[in-house]
Structure formats: structure tokens, C-alpha cells
Amino acid sequence: MAELEPLRRFYLKSNENGLKIYPTDTVSTFDEFAIDELIKGVINKSWIPNDLENVAALAQHYGVMTRLLDWTFNFNVAFYFAAVNALNNICDTGASDKSMVIWALNYDELSRSSVNKSLKFVIPPYIDNPNLKAQKGILSYWKSDPINEEDMYKKRIDRTPLNEILQDNYSGDEIALYKIEMPISEAYKLLTFVNTNGYTTASLFPGYNGVASECNESEMINRARHILGQ
Known part of the structure; x- marks a missing residue:
């Protein structure tokens, strides 16, 4: 219920405002006030329903809370987000002695292992979203077992x-998940590295918003550098 209601609203409001939205029988056949009937329609199914995956991925990308985790096929993109978030954290807290963590998922191994019945990956159509295309986005979630109405x-x-x-x-022979930890004091050097490779706020968020955000970030980055003494 906690996930279904925001997704339903996102779908209906996107459609109402003429935005392209992926077809789904899970929510499209119900009017705005039919949430009780909608819940009955999904309660005995595994969650997330297959036809709602792309809607959930799109909603997640624009800030709607879902169970999906954001990943990328490109390590430069992962480094960019780790560095920018770390620099923001330094500005907010003034702390430069913490660590930042990057997780690397063994996608090929997990896709063919026994956990692929529960661990699902969603690769939305990049053609419809320049941000996802630029960020080489992929999302994952752990599928919930169906529950009956009495236990909901x-x-x-x-x-x-x-x-x-x-x-x-997971019981395979290969490592499924890597945890890469580095000092938060290295955040500016990491951001400089990915920027040199062409991965900037403007390139990862194509359009005027990305350019404006990059311009606004410069003050935050300078403050973080001052705190770091770099």
C-alpha cells in the first residue's frame, strides 16, 4: 500500500499532464478514488508487478519513494554521485574524517544465479529519458512474496x-557485491577525475537544468575545498 499509492498518483498525474508514461494494467484501469479495488487487484501477486516496473523506475528517477535501488553500468557515473554527495556532506557537517562508500554489484553473476528469481533488474528504455541514457541507469529490487488479504x-x-x-x-562462488570505501577527504580529487573524463552535472543531467545546477554547485565545491584545505 505504501508503494502503490505514490505510483498510482505518479501515473495518473503524468498521464493527466500529457507526459509519456509506460502502459500498465495495474493502475490505468482504475479511477483516482479506486485505491481499495486497486489493492485487491495486486494483493495476491508478487510485488512489483512486471507491468509496473518501468513506471516505478521512472518515478524513482524523479524522486518518488520506491523500493528500487539505483545503479549504473558506468563507474564514472558512480564516482560522480559519490563525490558530489560527499562534498555536500562536508559542507553540511564540516566533517572531513569520514568515509564514502561505493557499492559494485556483480550483475552478470547475479543475473544467472538462483537469486534471479527474487532479485530483479529494471533497465528502462533510454530513448525516452535523456537523464537515464546519460547516466547509464539500471535499477534493482527484491521481489516480495504474495500475501493474502487477511495478513496485509x-x-x-x-x-x-x-x-x-x-x-x-546467495551461495555462488563469485563475489556478488563489492564494498569500496575511501576517505571523504578524497572527494574533490575524485570529482576532478570524473570531470576530466567528461562526466559533469551538465552532461549527466542534459538540458538547462543540468547546466544551471553545475553553475550553482561551484560555490558548494569551493566551500568543501576550503574545509578540506585543498
């Missing part, structure tokens, strides 16, 4: 992080 209000939200889920469910 008793079941608690499972917030177990993916690394712990894989530890309990």
Missing part, C-alpha cells in the same frame, strides 16, 4: 539492506 495489515515493512539479503540468499 499485519505484515511489517522489511527494510533489510541488500548486502544482508545477498549474504543470506
Whole structure:
């Protein structure tokens, strides 16, 4: 219910405003006030329904809360987001002695292992979204088992992080998930590295918004450099 309502609103409002939205029978056949009927239609199915995956991926990309995790096929993109978030954290807290973490998922191995029945990957059509195309985005989620209507209000939200889920469910010979940790003080050097490779705010968010955001970020970056003494 917590996930379905925001997705339903996102779908209906996008369609109402003439925005391109992926077809889905899960929400499109119900009017705005039919949430009870909608819940009955999905309660006995695994979540997320296949026909709602691309809608959920698009909603997640624009800030709607879902269970999806954002990944990228391009390590430069991952480094960019790690560095920018770290520099923001330095400005907010003034702390330069923490660490930043980058997770690397063994996509090929997990796609062919036994966990692929539960660990699902969503690669939205890049042609419809220049941001996703620039960021080489891919999303993942752990599929929920169906529950019956009597238990729907008793079941608690499972917030177990993916690394712990894989530890309990993956038994392959290869490493499934890598944790790369580095000092937050290296954030500016990391951002400089990816910028040199052509990965900037303007290039990863194509359009005027990306250019404006990059211009506005310069003050934040200079403040972080001052704190770091770089």
C-alpha cells in the first residue's frame, strides 16, 4: 500500500499532464478514488508487478519513494554521485574524517544465479529519458512474496539492506557485491577525475537544468575545498 499509492498518483498525474508514461494494467484501469479495488487487484501477486516496473523506475528517477535501488553500468557515473554527495556532506557537517562508500554489484553473476528469481533488474528504455541514457541507469529490487488479504495489515515493512539479503540468499562462488570505501577527504580529487573524463552535472543531467545546477554547485565545491584545505 505504501508503494502503490505514490505510483498510482505518479501515473495518473503524468498521464493527466500529457507526459509519456509506460502502459500498465495495474493502475490505468482504475479511477483516482479506486485505491481499495486497486489493492485487491495486486494483493495476491508478487510485488512489483512486471507491468509496473518501468513506471516505478521512472518515478524513482524523479524522486518518488520506491523500493528500487539505483545503479549504473558506468563507474564514472558512480564516482560522480559519490563525490558530489560527499562534498555536500562536508559542507553540511564540516566533517572531513569520514568515509564514502561505493557499492559494485556483480550483475552478470547475479543475473544467472538462483537469486534471479527474487532479485530483479529494471533497465528502462533510454530513448525516452535523456537523464537515464546519460547516466547509464539500471535499477534493482527484491521481489516480495504474495500475501493474502487477511495478513496485509499485519505484515511489517522489511527494510533489510541488500548486502544482508545477498549474504543470506546467495551461495555462488563469485563475489556478488563489492564494498569500496575511501576517505571523504578524497572527494574533490575524485570529482576532478570524473570531470576530466567528461562526466559533469551538465552532461549527466542534459538540458538547462543540468547546466544551471553545475553553475550553482561551484560555490558548494569551493566551500568543501576550503574545509578540506585543498
